[in-house]
Amino acid sequence: MQFFLEVLIGGLLSGIMYSLVALGFVLIFKASGVLNFAQGAMVFFAALSLVGCMEKGAPFWLAFILAFLIMTLLGIATEKFVLRKMVNQPPIALFMATIGLSFFIEGLAPMLWGNAVRPLDIGIVDEPIPWILDHWNMVISKFDLFASGLALALVTLLALFFQYTRVGRALRAVADDHQAALSIGIPLQHIWALVWAVAGFVALVAGMLWGARNGVQFALTFTALKALPVLILGGFTSVPGAIVGGLIIGATEKLAEIYIPPLMADIFGGNFGGIEGWFPYVMALLFLLVRPEGLFGEKHIDRV
Amino acid sequence: MIYRETGQFKTDYAADQQIFPIRQDRVGIGILLLLAFIVVPLAAGNYWFNAILIPFLIFALAALGLNILTGYAGQLSLGSAAFMAVGAYAAYNFQVRIEGMPVLVSFILAGLTAAGVGILFGLPSLRIKGFYLAVATLAAQFFIVWCLTKFPYLSNNSASGVISVPNVEILGFTFDTPQSRYLLVLTIVSLLALAAKNMVRSTTGRAWMAVRDMDVAAEVIGIRLMHTKLLAFAVSSFYCGVAGALYAFCYLGSVEPDGFSLDLSFKILFMIIVGGVGSILGSFLGAAFILLVPIFLDIALPWLSALFHLPFDNATVSHIQLMVFGALIMFFLIVEPHGLARLWQIGKEKLRLWPFPH
Numbered sequence: 001m002q003f004f005l006e007v008l009i010g011g012l013l014s015g016i017m018y019s020l021v022a023l024g025f026v027l028i029f030k031a032s033g034v035l036n037f038a039q040g041a042m043v044f045f046a047a048l049s050l051v052g053c054m055e056k057g058a059p060f061w062l063a064f065i066l067a068f069l070i071m072t073l074l075g076i077a078t079e080k081f082v083l084r085k086m087v088n089q090p091p092i093a094l095f096m097a098t099i100g101l102s103f104f105i106e107g108l109a110p111m112l113w114g115n116a117v118r119p120l121d122i123g124i125v126d127e128p129i130p131w132i133l134d135h136w137n138m139v140i141s142k143f144d145l146f147a148s149g150l151a152l153a154l155v156t157l158l159a160l161f162f163q164y165t166r167v168g169r170a171l172r173a174v175a176d177d178h179q180a181a182l183s184i185g186i187p188l189q190h191i192w193a194l195v196w197a198v199a200g201f202v203a204l205v206a207g208m209l210w211g212a213r214n215g216v217q218f219a220l221t222f223t224a225l226k227a228l229p230v231l232i233l234g235g236f237t238s239v240p241g242a243i244v245g246g247l248i249i250g251a252t253e254k255l256a257e258i259y260i261p262p263l264m265a266d267i268f269g270g271n272f273g274g275i276e277g278w279f280p281y282v283m284a285l286l287f288l289l290v291r292p293e294g295l296f297g298e299k300h301i302d303r304v
Numbered sequence: 305m306i307y308r309e310t311g312q313f314k315t316d317y318a319a320d321q322q323i324f325p326i327r328q329d330r331v332g333i334g335i336l337l338l339l340a341f342i343v344v345p346l347a348a349g350n351y352w353f354n355a356i357l358i359p360f361l362i363f364a365l366a367a368l369g370l371n372i373l374t375g376y377a378g379q380l381s382l383g384s385a386a387f388m389a390v391g392a393y394a395a396y397n398f399q400v401r402i403e404g405m406p407v408l409v410s411f412i413l414a415g416l417t418a419a420g421v422g423i424l425f426g427l428p429s430l431r432i433k434g435f436y437l438a439v440a441t442l443a444a445q446f447f448i449v450w451c452l453t454k455f456p457y458l459s460n461n462s463a464s465g466v467i468s469v470p471n472v473e474i475l476g477f478t479f480d481t482p483q484s485r486y487l488l489v490l491t492i493v494s495l496l497a498l499a500a501k502n503m504v505r506s507t508t509g510r511a512w513m514a515v516r517d518m519d520v521a522a523e524v525i526g527i528r529l530m531h532t533k534l535l536a537f538a539v540s541s542f543y544c545g546v547a548g549a550l551y552a553f554c555y556l557g558s559v560e561p562d563g564f565s566l567d568l569s570f571k572i573l574f575m576i577i578v579g580g581v582g583s584i585l586g587s588f589l590g591a592a593f594i595l596l597v598p599i600f601l602d603i604a605l606p607w608l609s610a611l612f613h614l615p616f617d618n619a620t621v622s623h624i625q626l627m628v629f630g631a632l633i634m635f636f637l638i639v640e641p642h643g644l645a646r647l648w649q650i651g652k653e654k655l656r657l658w659p660f661p662h
Contacts, residue, residue, distance in 0.1 A: 035435040085638045092380055092434060096577055097637045099570065104630025107623040115619055225566075228439045236435065272454050281443035285428055288440065292431045 006139060007258050008251055013144035015250020016151045017213075020206040021227035022234065022242040023155065024199045029236045030162070031171045031195040032083065033178075034094045038102035040224020042200060045109040046071050047207030047216045051120050052113035060122070067204055074105075075196025083192060087178070106221055117217040122208060147209045152243075154205060158198075159239045171195060175237070229280035233287055235294030244295060249280045307655035323501055340490055345483050353482035354555075356595065361486075361493045362550045364591035367575040368500055368584065369543025374573075375582030376504055377536030378516025379429050379437055383444035384544050384572045389564035390418040390448060391545025392552035393458055396467045400460050407472050411492070411549045418545025419538040421448070426537030430530055433519070445566055452561035459561075468558035485554045492550065496543060501584050503539070512536050516582075574629060578636050580645030589644040597632070601625055 021043060028036040036042075049070045053063035078101060086094055124146050128139045162168040173181040174191050182188050210220055230249045234241025256279045261272040293299050307328055314320045324330045348357060370384045395414035398405050425444040429437050452458050452465055459465040472479040472488065479485045503509050511532045514522035523529050552559045571594060579590020605624060609616035640646055 035438075082634050082638065089637075089641065092438075093637055093641060095380070095435060095438065096573070097634050099573070100630045100633025100637065102630070103570075103626050103633065107626030107628075107630060111620070111623045111627070115623070225442070228442065232436060232439055268455070270454065270456060274450060274454075278443060278446035278450050281440075281446055285440050285443045288428055288432050288436060292436065 004255075007254050009140060010144070011251035011254030012247050013141070013148050013250070014254065015230075015246040015248070016144075016148040016243075017206070017209060017246075018223075018226050018230045018250055019243045019246025020147075020151045020154070020202065020209065021223045022230040022246055023151075023158065023239065024202040024206065025224075025227060025231050026234075026236065026239055026242050027158070027199045027202060028195055030175045030239075032192055033091055033175060034083070034098060035091070035236065036101075036199065037095060037098040037224065038078075038105055039199070039203060039227065040221040041102040041105035041109070042071065042074070042203040043207040043210065043223050044218065044220040045074065045105050045207075046200065046204035047120065047211035047220055048109045048113045050204065050208060051118050051211065051216045054120075055118075064204070064208075068201055071200025071204055072197040075200045076193045079189065079192045079196055084189065102221070102224070106218070110218070115218065117215045120208065120211040120216050122212045124212070143213060147213075150205065150209065154202065155239060155243055158202075162239065167191075167194065226280070229284035231294075232284035233295060235296040238294070238296035241294060241296035249283070252283060253280050306658060307652055309656070323498075323505075337494070340494075341487070345487060348483075348486075350482050353486045356599070357486055358482070358489055358555050360591055360595050361489045362547050362555055363572065363575060363595060364588045365493050365496060365550065366544050366547035366572050367579065367587035367591050368497060369540045369547060370572050371576045371579075371582065371584070371587045372500060372504070372512075372543065373536050373540035375576060375580075375586075376509060376516060377512040377533065377540075378519075379426070379533060379536060380434070381441040381540070382438055382566070382569050382573065383425065383441040383448075384540075385564040385566070385568035386445045386448040387418045387422055387541040387544035388548030388551060388568070389452055389561060390421050390541075391415060391548030392559055392564070393452055393467065393548075393561075394418065394545065395549035396469055396552060397458065397460070399470060407474055407553070411546055411553075414549040415542040415545040418548065419542040422537040422541025422544075423534050426534050426541075429533050429537065442566075445569055449561045449564055464560065466558060466560040467552065469553050472553050479554070489550055489554050492546065496546065497584060497588075500543070504584065508532075508535065513582075574633055576643075577633055578643055580643030581641070583643065583645035585648065586643050586645030589648070593644060594629075597628060598625055601628060 021039060024039040024042065025036060028034055028039070046067055049067040050063050053066045054060065058066060082097055082101065083094070086097060124143050127142060129142050129145065162171060170181070170186045170191055171194075173184070173186055174188060178188060181191075206223065207216075207220060210223055214220075226249075227246075230242060230245040232245075233248055234243070234245025253276050257273070257276045260275055260279075264272040288294075307326075309326050309328075312325075312327055314325065319325070324333060344357065366384055366388055369387070370381060373379050373381050391414040394417035395410045398410035398413050399407065402410075421444075425441060428440045432440060456462070456465075459467050462468075472485070474488075477484075479488050504512070511522070511527045512535075514525070514527055515529065515532050515536075519529060522532075548564070556563075575590035575594045576587060577590070578593050579588065580586025601621060601624060605621050606616060608614075636643060642649075
C-alpha cells in the first residue's frame with residue numbers, strides 16, 4: 001500500500017510536468033486550431049536558450065527574460081513566415097507544417113547553442129522532503145512539489161486569463177472562427193503572435209523544469225510525445241483537461257510500468273519493461289473509442 | 305508541340321480506359337522502364353545500387369503506401385515505419401519458421417500480416433479523425449517497435465531483436481549481387497506501383513477520394529465509410545509491409561526494431577509531402593528527393609565551408625540537415641502543396657503550349 005501510494009504520487013507529480021507541455025499545445029490549438037507538433041522542439045529550444053544565456057554570464061533572471069524574448073521572436077517569426085501564408089489551408093496541412101517547424105528548430109537550437117548535455121541549476125534540489133520521509137516513510141521530491149506548484153499557478157493564471165480578460169475573449173473568438181473574428185475587428189495576426197509568445201513562455205517554464213531535472217539535452221524534444229496522449233485524454237481545447245489528463249496519464253503510466261511487466265513476465269517470461277513508451281497512447285486510444293472528444297473537449301456534431 | 309494530344313482519338317472503350325491515354329506518356333513510361341530494367345543494371349556501379357537505387361525504390365514503395373492512406377483516403381498516419389517493421393519481421397519469421405517457404409510468398413504474406421495489423425490500428429479511424437487519428441497512429445508506432453524488442457519469439461530469440469535475413473533465393477537463383485537485388489526490387493515495386501495506379505482510378509480509389517474530400521457527404525451518397533477506411537488502412541499497410549520486407553531482405557540484410565523509428569515514419573511522410581500528396585508519381589519523386597538531399601548536403605557542405613573558411617564538423621552537418629528538411633517541408637506546404645508531382649504537371653502544360661506561351 002505504502003509503495004503503491006508512493007508510485008501513485010510520483011506519477012501524479014510527473015504527470016504535472018506532462019501537463020505543462022500539453023498546456024502549450026492547448027494554448028495554440030485554442031487560439032488558432034493548429035495542433036503544434038513543434039511544442040516539444042520549442043521546449044528544447046527554450047531550455048537551451050536559457051542555459052546558453054547563463055553560460056554567457058547572464059544571471060538567472062536575465063537569462064530567463066532573454067530566453068522569453070527569443071521564444072517570442074520565434075513565435076512571431078513562425079506566425080509571419082509560416083502560419084500567415086497557410087491561412088485557409090486544411091488543419092492537417094498546418095499540422096504537417098508544424099512537424100517541419102519542429103525539425104527546423106531541432107536543427108537550429110544546437111546550431112546556436114551547441115549540442116552538449118548541460119545541467120541547469122534553478123536552486124531547488126531533487127531530494128526527498130525529510131519531514132514526509134520521517135513521518136510517512138515516503139519519498140517525495142522537493143523538486144517535484146515545486147514543479148507542480150509552479151504548474152498549477154501557471155494553469156490557474158492562464159485559465160483566468162482566457163476566461164476574464166478582453167484578450168482572452170478575443171483568443172476564444174479567433175479559435176471559434178478566424179473569419180468571424182476578423183470581421184468584428186479582432187486583429188488576427190496580433191492575436192496569433194501573442195499566443196505563440198505565451199506558448200513560448202509555457203515552453204520556457206516546461207523546459208526549465210524538465211531541464212533542471214534531466215539536464216538540458218535533445219531528449220527534451222520527446223516531451224511533446226509524452227504530452228500528446230495527455231491532450232487526447234483531456235481534449236485539445238481544455239486547459240483544465242491538460243491538467244487532469246496529465247495527472248491521469250502520469251499516474252497510470254507509472255503504475256502500469258511497475259505492475260504490468262511482472263505480470264507479463266509471469267505469462268510470457270522475459271523482460272517487459274519500458275511500456276511507459278506506449279501505454280499512455282494505447283490508453284488514450286481506448287478512451288477515444290468511448291469518448292472521441294476527450295474528457296473536456298467540445299462535442300463535435302457533423303452537419304451536412 | 306512536344307506534348308500535343310491533337311489527333312489521338314479514342315475509338316473504343318479500351319482505348320478510353322487505358323492507364324496512360326496519351327501516346328507521349330506511354331512512350332515516356334516505356335523508355336523509363338527500359339532504362340530502369342536494362343540500361344541502369346548495366347551502367348550503375350555497386351555504390352549506386354546499394355546506396356541510392358535500392359533504397360530509393362523501397363522508400364518509394366513505402367511512400368506509395370502512405371500516399372494511398374493519406375493522399376487518397378485522407379487519413380494521416382505517423383506510423384508507417386511500424387508497418388514496415390511488421391513486414392520485415394513477418395517475412396523473416398515466415399522464412400525461418402516454415403521449411404522451404406518461397407521468398408516471394410513470404411513477402412506477400414508479410415504484406416498481408418502488415419495489412420492485418422494496419423486494420424487493427426485503423427479501427428480508431430471510424431470514430432476519430434484528423435489530429436486525433438494522427439496521434440492515435442503514434443500508438444502503433446511505439447507499440448509495435450516495443451513488441452518486436454520485447455518478444456524474443458518474433459526475432460527468433462536473437463538478443464536485442466536484431467534479425468539477420470538469409471539470402472533471397474527464388475527458383476534456385478540466389479540474389480546475392482547488388483545488381484540482381486536491384487532488379488528484384490524494381491520488378492516488385494513496378495508491379496505494385498502499377499496495381500496502385502489502377503486501384504486509385506477504380507471504384508475503390510474514387511471511394512477513398514470521396515471520403516477524403518468530405519466523409520459525411522461520401523456516407524450520404526452510399527459509400528460504406530467503415531469498409532472504405534479500413535480498406536485504405538489495409539492496402540496502405542500492405543504496401544508498407546512489403547517495403548519493410550524488401551528493406552530487410554534486399555537492402556540492409558540485418559535490421560533491428562529501433563531502425564523503424566518515428567524518424568523513419570516522418571521521413572516517409574516528408575516524401576509524400578514533397579513529392580505530392582495524392583499522386584503515385586509523387587511518391588517516387590518525393591522518395592528520390594528526400595533520399596538525395598542528405599547526400600547532396602554531405603557533399604556540398606564541406607565544400608561550402610572550405611570555401612568560406614568556416615569551422616566544420618559532422619554534428620553541424622546533421623543539424624543543417626534537420627533544418628533543411630524542416631524548411632523544405634514548410635516551403636513545399638506553403639508554396640506548392642501538391643508537391644513535385646504538380647511541378648511535373650505544370651511542365652506538361654507548358655510543353656503542350658510550347659513554343660507559344662498561350
